Amino acid sequence: DADVTQTPRNRITKTGKRIMLECSQTKGHDRMYWYRQDPGLGLRLIYYSFDVKDINKGEISDGYSVSRQAQAKFSLSLESAIPNQTALYFCATSEGFSYEQYFGPGTRLTVT
Amino acid sequence: KQEVTQIPAALSVPEGENLVLNCSFTDSAIYNLQWFRQDPGKGLTSLLLIQSSQREQTSGRLNASLDKSSGRSTLYIAASQPGDSATYLCAVAPGGGADGLTFGKGTHLIIQP
Secondary structure: OOOEEEEOOEEEEOOOOOEEEEEEEOOOOOEEEEEEEEOOOEEEEEEEEEEOOEEEEOOOOOOOEEEEEEOOEEEEEEOOOOHHHOEEEEEEEEOOOOOOEEEOOOEEEEEO | OOOEEEEOOEEEEEOOOOEEEEEEEOOOOEEEEEEEEEOOOOOEEEEEEEEOOOOEEEEOOEEEEEEOOOOEEEEEEOOOOHHHOEEEEEEEEEOOOOOOOEEOOOEEEEEEO
16 A cells, blocks of 8 residues: 555546545654645645644645644645646655655646 | 756657756755656655765665755766656755755656667
8 A cells, every 4th residue: 555645636626616635644754745736837835744733834825725634644725726726736744854755646636 | 945957858868878867956055855756647756865964875776966065966877778767856855944845847758768
């Protein structure tokens, strides 16, 4: 089984809908991250969490919110989806600061 | 703001060649640099991690170097194979207490059989 899993793997939604992307990990890592990848722009950091009590904004947090339900679970929400949030979303984990990051398989989100 | 640039954006070479992928970053205050591989429709696979105090790391046919003072890293692939075809991403971890990686846009590599 994969160490970092993301659900759903693909999602099509309409403008204005609320949507949640979920990430689970079995690596026992404290740090978890959400990134988005856009063609021509590379990956950019949305939010990150050091533990269940600590949430931090990344470079592009506007329009997103997150929830760290447990050490192993980190969810990303789009409260009111818009078309320019169409992207590939990745979750990642790390054992600690300056440690290697491990990525999930990604969620392809399309907002129409 | 940290910026990471990867050159070339795309590269196509015959099987068996040795090749070098380049990565540069604007702020030398980094904690580490990580090279990833991304296959179409899939996630990122970590290849090598170089801490800021290190000069290079090796794994099999891959060798990554880091020159922190000049803001450069290279990924050397020896004896390339068609299975090496993928997009290679370079990412740096910032200093100063922040977290998360800053990525380059990648080099799309094709190894011709």
